[in-house]
Amino acid sequence: MITTFSCSSKPTDCSNFRTGIFKYKHKDYSGHVIERNDSIQIEYNDTDDIKIISKIEWASDCEYILTYKDILNYPQKDNVIGKSFNVKIIETKNSSYICHVKSNTLDSEVEIVKVK
Template identity: 35%
Template structure:
């Protein structure tokens, strides 16, 4: 009985795979939702291969992009106004659907990561 259970578990979990079509999200218009300490933050952004322009709370931020691979990118703020904005941000796409992706991000070199979801905007 245990052997049958073990085989069923292996078959079930081996069929599960995470979809990551990251190249579908390298360029375009998107909006993002991140929950931090129970508060939802939303932003809109446009991205091409080299630059991302984001609007949050009627404030526009621009970052240079350096793609590590199709699913990971480093953001460097173009005109940082304070020390926090000088820190580069590492973003990794974890999963994708046809219209969204789930990601995690952190300052480069830090272990604390946040998660969010970005959606294609029409």
């Protein structure tokens, strides 16, 4: 499922990560691909054929709210449609970022790599 995830150094430019194709830098999510434009994110994993479509609302250059709009091929989708995650990019590198993701059920950090 979508898992989006604090370091003390504040990133200075997050605009490079608003759009593109990304992958998680975590073995549990190695097959997940994220395609993002400025307002929509689609995450999929060909292994289980689940596709998550989310709306992105940018609160600032380095913070956004991700809200599930639809999930294809997921039996409990009615339980998660409309759920939101607050995402704050806390560290940027050349082609990746570390973010802190928080919701009612999640409080975690993850690194995401831009591949295109």
